[in-house]
Amino acid sequence: MCSVCGCHGEVTFDAxxxxxxxxxxxxxxxxxxxxxxxxxxGHHHDHGHxxxxxxxxxxxxxxxxxxxxxxxxxxxxxNDALAEANRRVLRALGVLALNLVSSPGSGKTTLxxxxxxxxxxxxxxxxxxxxxxxxxxxxxxxxxxxxxxxxTGKGCHLDAHMVGHALDDLRPAPRSYLFIENVGNLVCxxxxxxxxxxxxxxxxxxxxxxxxxxxxxxxxxxxxxxxxKCDLAPHCDADLDAYEANLRRVNPAIEILRVSARTGQGMAxxxxxxxxxxxxxx
Numbered sequence: 001m002c003s004v005c006g007c008h009g010e011v012t013f014d015a016x017x018x019x020x021x022x023x024x025x026x027x028x029x030x031x032x033x034x035x036x037x038x039x040x041x042g043h044h045h046d047h048g049h050x051x052x053x054x055x056x057x058x059x060x061x062x063x064x065x066x067x068x069x070x071x072x073x074x075x076x077x078x079n080d081a082l083a084e085a086n087r088r089v090l091r092a093l094g095v096l097a098l099n100l101v102s103s104p105g106s107g108k109t110t111l112x113x114x115x116x117x118x119x120x121x122x123x124x125x126x127x128x129x130x131x132x133x134x135x136x137x138x139x140x141x142x143x144x145x146x147x148x149x150x151x152t153g154k155g156c157h158l159d160a161h162m163v164g165h166a167l168d169d170l171r172p173a174p175r176s177y178l179f180i181e182n183v184g185n186l187v188c189x190x191x192x193x194x195x196x197x198x199x200x201x202x203x204x205x206x207x208x209x210x211x212x213x214x215x216x217x218x219x220x221x222x223x224x225x226x227x228x229k230c231d232l233a234p235h236c237d238a239d240l241d242a243y244e245a246n247l248r249r250v251n252p253a254i255e256i257l258r259v260s261a262r263t264g265q266g267m268a269x270x271x272x273x274x275x276x277x278x279x280x281x282x
Contacts, residue, residue, distance in 0.1 A: 011162060014134050014149040015169045016141055079192055082160035086167065086195025090178065096278045097178040099196040101218060103211075104184030106204040107228045109136045111261040112179055116143045118271055123176035127166045129158040129183045136181065146170060157188040160195055177278065186215040197277065198223035205229050205238040209246055216250040224255045224273065231260040 090097050102108050116124065126147040128137040137149035148166045150158060163180060172178050180196060182189045190199075201222035203211060206229060212219045219225060225247050233240055244256050257273065259266035 010153050011155065012151045012153075013165060013169070014137065014151070016134075016137065016147060016149070076191065079160045082164055083193035083195040086160055086164050089167065090172070090195060090197075091281075093172060094175045094281045095172050095178050096176075096274070096281055097180065097194075097196040098274075098277075099180045099182055099189070099194050099199045100202060101182045101186075101189045101199055101222065102184060102202040102204075103186045103207060106184070106202045106207070107261055108181060108184075108202045109139055111202060111226070111228060111259070112181060113139055113143050114261045114264075114267065115179075115270065115274070116140070116145045118267060119177070119274070123173040125170045125172045125176065125178055127158070127163060127170070127178070127180045129162075129181060131155065131183060152183055156183055156185045157192055158182050158194060159192050163194045175278070175281070177274065186211070186218045190215075190217040190221045197281075201225045202228050203243070205233045205240065205243065206236050209239055209242040212243070212246040212250050219247055219254065220251045222251065222254060224257065226266075226270065227256065227258045229260060229262070230258045230265055231263045 087097075100108050100112065112126065116126075124145055126137075126140045126145055128134075128140060128147050128149045129152060130136055130149070131152050131154070133151070134149045137147045140147040148169055150162050150166060152158065152162070158180065170178075180194055182194075199218075199222040201219055201224070203225055205227055212225075227240060227243055230240065232238070240258060247254050247256055255273070257266050257269050259270055261267070
């Protein structure tokens, strides 16, 4: 598993340009809830923040199966503790946090940009995860939304530690949306809680109806599946009913929306789902 193979190198954070804005009441809320991260060093995030993750030093070759399981369990336990700290902070703020997961090329950044535009003046922020480049965060910022880019280097997923650092910079507004766009990967992000309210799995109809069966952990962990690029279904012989049947084979409770971010199909239902979930936070 990637949590013990040492796939994480240096992680970098790019908060983008600092807009002139009134301070958000984040510190006052934190006074009522446990902080997600307490740094013992005096530290500001105006610079690109670099740190090496502990798993990077783990050597798997020659490690016994028992030791491998012990290390993996320890890493996941630490991640879960940090995720719960993130969750307490976000819950105190009434923030709806969604972990957007998918394979590369599913169209989740396009969907996210269209969603931000459709939500209008609703307060929101974005944590953008990729191995390299700030291309997606730049696209998000072009909509006017605040975004932090996390480059994971060799890492194939975000974890709760990274998200906690991003929250330190973003300071999301009370009663707002927080979208966490994870690294494109249908395997590893399924195992790492970030403190989100729900995972939203975005599945392009061009990927094949068997994807939920090949990657069941991801779709089992997701509350909602978005079948994206539905406008392309007639052109690639995609069977949308088969997609839905396979999703429900691995997760009978999963909610499913058919969407095309390009044409706008299903966007009203997606926005309705978002607003309903935020209302539940009251």
